Amino acid sequence: MAALTPQEMLDKYMQAEADxxxxxxxxxxxxxxxxxxxxxxxxxxxxxxRRVAQAQRGGRPAYSLASFE
Incomplete structure (x- = not known):
């Protein structure tokens, strides 16, 4: 069986919750x-x-890093 994408897993969880x-x-x-x-x-x-959102951002985290020098 092929691995499911993050969106497919999210869809399964949403369907399970609704059911x-x-x-x-x-x-x-x-x-x-x-x-x-x-x-x-x-x-x-x-x-x-969270995984779907991260994939949509191209794998970047949801936060920015600041440099205080």
């Missing part, structure tokens, strides 16, 4: 997830949002 919130039975990364797993899903989504 759990809708009360659907969800299989994610080979295991069943329920409402109690929602904080972990949201944490994963936030991580992939």
């Amino acid at each position: 759990v919130l809708a009360g659907k039975d969800v299989q994610f990364n080979g295991r069943r997830v329920v409402m109690a797993d929602l904080p972990q899903i949201r944490q994963g989504r936030a991580e992939w949002e």
Whole structure:
């Protein structure tokens, strides 16, 4: 199986979050997830949002470095 892009992973996390919130039975990364797993899903989504944003910036960090000489 080919590696998924950061955007594809973000899409999967967003779909899992929406499905759990809708009360659907969800299989994610080979295991069943329920409402109690929602904080972990949201944490994963936030991580992939950061990765997507970084990829869109060409891999540069979200902050600037200042030199105080």
